[in-house]
Amino acid sequence: GESVGLHLPTLSVQEGDNSIINCAYSNSASDYFIWYKQESGKGPQFIIDIRSNMDKRQGQRVTVLLNKTVKHLSLQIAATQPGDSAVYFCGGMYSGGGADGLTFGKGTHLIIQP
Protein backbone atom coordinates (compact mmCIF):
# COMPACT_ATOMS: atom_id res chain seq x y z
CA GLY A 1 0.00 0.00 0.00
CA GLU A 2 0.87 3.65 0.06
CA SER A 3 2.60 5.43 2.90
CA VAL A 4 2.59 9.21 2.91
CA GLY A 5 4.47 11.35 5.36
CA LEU A 6 5.11 15.00 6.00
CA HIS A 7 8.58 16.15 6.92
CA LEU A 8 7.81 18.65 9.67
CA PRO A 9 4.95 18.70 12.18
CA THR A 10 5.27 22.48 12.56
CA LEU A 11 6.48 25.25 10.27
CA SER A 12 6.77 28.87 11.36
CA VAL A 13 7.11 31.63 8.75
CA GLN A 14 7.00 35.40 8.69
CA GLU A 15 3.96 37.05 7.20
CA GLY A 16 4.71 37.93 3.59
CA ASP A 17 7.34 35.22 3.15
CA ASN A 18 6.85 32.14 1.00
CA SER A 19 6.04 28.85 2.73
CA ILE A 20 7.12 25.43 1.56
CA ILE A 21 5.54 22.31 3.02
CA ASN A 22 7.04 18.99 2.04
CA CYS A 23 5.64 15.50 1.72
CA ALA A 24 7.11 12.13 0.78
CA TYR A 25 5.42 8.99 -0.49
CA SER A 26 6.52 5.40 -0.75
CA ASN A 27 4.57 3.73 -3.56
CA SER A 28 5.94 4.30 -7.05
CA ALA A 29 2.54 3.32 -8.48
CA SER A 30 0.89 6.35 -6.88
CA ASP A 31 -0.16 8.72 -9.62
CA TYR A 32 -2.51 11.17 -7.94
CA PHE A 33 -1.68 13.59 -5.13
CA ILE A 34 -3.74 16.13 -3.27
CA TRP A 35 -3.28 18.86 -0.67
CA TYR A 36 -5.78 19.90 1.98
CA LYS A 37 -5.92 22.83 4.38
CA GLN A 38 -7.60 22.35 7.74
CA GLU A 39 -8.28 25.32 9.97
CA SER A 40 -8.86 24.83 13.66
CA GLY A 41 -12.25 23.26 14.36
CA LYS A 42 -13.10 22.82 10.69
CA GLY A 43 -13.06 20.04 8.13
CA PRO A 44 -10.29 19.71 5.52
CA GLN A 45 -10.62 21.99 2.53
CA PHE A 46 -9.25 21.05 -0.90
CA ILE A 47 -6.37 23.26 -2.06
CA ILE A 48 -4.84 21.70 -5.16
CA ASP A 49 -4.14 18.35 -6.75
CA ILE A 50 -1.72 16.98 -9.31
CA ARG A 51 -1.40 13.85 -11.44
CA SER A 52 1.88 12.12 -12.12
CA ASN A 53 1.96 13.22 -15.76
CA MET A 54 2.75 16.71 -14.45
CA ASP A 55 5.70 18.08 -12.46
CA LYS A 56 4.09 21.32 -11.43
CA ARG A 57 0.66 22.80 -11.06
CA GLN A 58 -0.27 26.30 -10.01
CA GLY A 59 -3.32 27.69 -8.32
CA GLN A 60 -4.07 30.98 -6.68
CA ARG A 61 -0.93 31.76 -4.60
CA VAL A 62 -0.20 28.03 -4.35
CA THR A 63 2.04 25.75 -6.37
CA VAL A 64 2.46 22.01 -6.06
CA LEU A 65 5.69 20.41 -7.24
CA LEU A 66 6.02 16.69 -7.85
CA ASN A 67 9.34 14.89 -8.06
CA LYS A 68 8.64 11.31 -9.03
CA THR A 69 12.30 10.35 -9.01
CA VAL A 70 12.63 10.84 -5.26
CA LYS A 71 8.91 10.38 -4.52
CA HIS A 72 8.49 13.83 -3.06
CA LEU A 73 5.95 16.58 -3.40
CA SER A 74 5.77 20.06 -1.98
CA LEU A 75 3.20 22.78 -1.51
CA GLN A 76 4.41 26.32 -1.93
CA ILE A 77 2.35 29.23 -0.65
CA ALA A 78 3.37 32.64 -1.92
CA ALA A 79 3.28 35.76 0.26
CA THR A 80 1.94 33.96 3.32
CA GLN A 81 -0.96 35.69 5.05
CA PRO A 82 -2.45 35.28 8.54
CA GLY A 83 -5.40 33.42 6.98
CA ASP A 84 -3.00 30.73 5.80
CA SER A 85 -2.47 29.59 9.36
CA ALA A 86 -3.76 26.01 9.43
CA VAL A 87 -2.73 22.37 9.28
CA TYR A 88 -1.79 21.24 5.78
CA PHE A 89 -1.69 17.61 4.78
CA CYS A 90 -1.01 15.72 1.61
CA GLY A 91 -2.60 12.58 0.22
CA GLY A 92 -1.57 10.11 -2.45
CA MET A 93 -3.04 7.14 -4.26
CA TYR A 94 -3.08 5.02 -7.37
CA SER A 95 -5.96 6.40 -9.42
CA GLY A 96 -6.86 3.00 -10.82
CA GLY A 97 -8.42 2.12 -7.50
CA GLY A 98 -11.17 3.94 -5.63
CA ALA A 99 -10.81 6.96 -3.37
CA ASP A 100 -10.65 4.56 -0.43
CA GLY A 101 -7.03 4.09 -1.48
CA LEU A 102 -6.18 7.70 -0.68
CA THR A 103 -3.58 7.74 2.10
CA PHE A 104 -2.82 10.91 4.03
CA GLY A 105 0.17 12.33 5.81
CA LYS A 106 -0.16 13.47 9.42
CA GLY A 107 -0.11 17.16 8.69
CA THR A 108 2.13 20.20 9.09
CA HIS A 109 0.91 23.04 11.26
CA LEU A 110 1.76 26.32 9.51
CA ILE A 111 2.22 29.19 11.96
CA ILE A 112 2.38 32.75 10.67
CA GLN A 113 4.55 35.19 12.59
CA PRO A 114 3.54 38.87 12.32
Next chain:
Amino acid sequence: DVKVTQSSRYLVKRTGEKVFLECVQDMDHENMFWYRQDPGLGLRLIYFSYDVKMKEKGDIPEGYSVSREKKERFSLILESASTNQTSMYLCASTGTSATNEKLFFGSGTQLSVL
Protein backbone atom coordinates in the same frame (compact mmCIF):
# COMPACT_ATOMS: atom_id res chain seq x y z
CA ASP B 1 -20.31 23.94 -4.34
CA VAL B 2 -20.46 20.51 -2.83
CA LYS B 3 -21.84 20.52 0.63
CA VAL B 4 -21.22 17.70 3.05
CA THR B 5 -23.14 18.24 6.26
CA GLN B 6 -22.49 16.47 9.53
CA SER B 7 -25.36 16.75 11.97
CA SER B 8 -23.35 17.59 15.10
CA ARG B 9 -20.19 19.63 15.64
CA TYR B 10 -19.70 18.47 19.21
CA LEU B 11 -21.08 15.41 20.94
CA VAL B 12 -20.56 14.10 24.47
CA LYS B 13 -21.59 10.54 25.23
CA ARG B 14 -21.13 8.06 28.04
CA THR B 15 -19.33 4.74 27.82
CA GLY B 16 -21.65 2.02 26.56
CA GLU B 17 -24.07 4.36 24.80
CA LYS B 18 -25.08 3.78 21.21
CA VAL B 19 -24.00 6.73 19.10
CA PHE B 20 -25.18 7.77 15.66
CA LEU B 21 -23.19 10.20 13.53
CA GLU B 22 -25.09 11.43 10.50
CA CYS B 23 -23.73 12.75 7.23
CA VAL B 24 -25.62 14.13 4.25
CA GLN B 25 -24.22 15.32 0.90
CA ASP B 26 -26.12 17.36 -1.66
CA MET B 27 -24.17 16.65 -4.87
CA ASP B 28 -25.59 13.26 -5.79
CA HIS B 29 -22.23 11.61 -5.06
CA GLU B 30 -22.06 7.85 -5.23
CA ASN B 31 -19.15 7.42 -2.84
CA MET B 32 -19.11 8.27 0.84
CA PHE B 33 -16.50 7.77 3.55
CA TRP B 34 -16.04 7.98 7.30
CA TYR B 35 -12.66 8.86 8.79
CA ARG B 36 -11.43 9.52 12.28
CA GLN B 37 -8.70 12.05 12.94
CA ASP B 38 -6.44 11.88 15.97
CA PRO B 39 -3.40 14.01 16.90
CA GLY B 40 -0.22 12.42 15.60
CA LEU B 41 -2.10 9.75 13.66
CA GLY B 42 -3.71 11.73 10.86
CA LEU B 43 -6.79 10.55 8.99
CA ARG B 44 -7.75 6.90 9.21
CA LEU B 45 -10.50 5.32 7.12
CA ILE B 46 -13.21 3.55 9.10
CA TYR B 47 -15.81 2.54 6.49
CA PHE B 48 -16.81 3.56 3.01
CA SER B 49 -19.67 3.00 0.60
CA TYR B 50 -19.72 3.11 -3.19
CA ASP B 51 -23.47 2.63 -3.55
CA VAL B 52 -26.72 2.54 -1.61
CA LYS B 53 -26.91 -0.49 0.69
CA MET B 54 -23.25 -1.17 0.04
CA LYS B 55 -20.50 -0.86 2.66
CA GLU B 56 -16.86 -1.81 2.88
CA LYS B 57 -14.49 -1.89 5.82
CA GLY B 58 -11.67 0.56 5.86
CA ASP B 59 -8.48 0.36 7.89
CA ILE B 60 -10.01 0.57 11.39
CA PRO B 61 -13.61 -0.74 11.33
CA GLU B 62 -13.58 -2.43 14.75
CA GLY B 63 -16.21 -1.01 17.08
CA TYR B 64 -18.08 0.72 14.27
CA SER B 65 -20.81 -0.02 11.76
CA VAL B 66 -22.44 2.04 9.03
CA SER B 67 -25.71 2.44 7.21
CA ARG B 68 -26.37 3.71 3.68
CA GLU B 69 -30.11 3.49 3.07
CA LYS B 70 -30.23 6.53 0.78
CA LYS B 71 -27.68 7.82 -1.67
CA GLU B 72 -27.23 11.16 0.07
CA ARG B 73 -26.94 9.86 3.63
CA PHE B 74 -24.19 7.83 5.30
CA SER B 75 -24.42 7.09 9.01
CA LEU B 76 -21.67 5.93 11.34
CA ILE B 77 -22.78 3.89 14.34
CA LEU B 78 -20.87 3.20 17.52
CA GLU B 79 -22.78 0.25 19.00
CA SER B 80 -21.28 0.66 22.46
CA ALA B 81 -19.12 3.74 22.76
CA SER B 82 -15.78 3.45 24.52
CA THR B 83 -13.32 6.11 25.67
CA ASN B 84 -10.83 5.18 22.96
CA GLN B 85 -13.40 6.28 20.41
CA THR B 86 -13.05 9.88 21.54
CA SER B 87 -11.96 11.56 18.34
CA MET B 88 -12.77 13.93 15.50
CA TYR B 89 -14.96 12.14 12.95
CA LEU B 90 -14.98 13.33 9.36
CA CYS B 91 -17.39 12.38 6.62
CA ALA B 92 -16.43 12.79 2.96
CA SER B 93 -17.87 12.13 -0.48
CA THR B 94 -16.78 11.87 -4.12
CA GLY B 95 -18.53 11.34 -7.43
CA THR B 96 -17.73 8.81 -10.14
CA SER B 97 -16.39 11.20 -12.75
CA ALA B 98 -12.80 11.26 -13.93
CA THR B 99 -11.96 13.39 -10.92
CA ASN B 100 -13.44 11.03 -8.37
CA GLU B 101 -10.32 11.02 -6.23
CA LYS B 102 -11.04 14.45 -4.78
CA LEU B 103 -12.69 14.04 -1.41
CA PHE B 104 -15.10 16.70 -0.18
CA PHE B 105 -15.18 16.77 3.60
CA GLY B 106 -17.76 17.82 6.15
CA SER B 107 -16.91 20.09 9.09
CA GLY B 108 -16.39 17.17 11.42
CA THR B 109 -17.92 15.94 14.66
CA GLN B 110 -15.78 16.09 17.78
CA LEU B 111 -16.97 13.16 19.87
CA SER B 112 -16.05 12.83 23.52
CA VAL B 113 -16.83 9.56 25.28
CA LEU B 114 -16.73 9.83 29.07
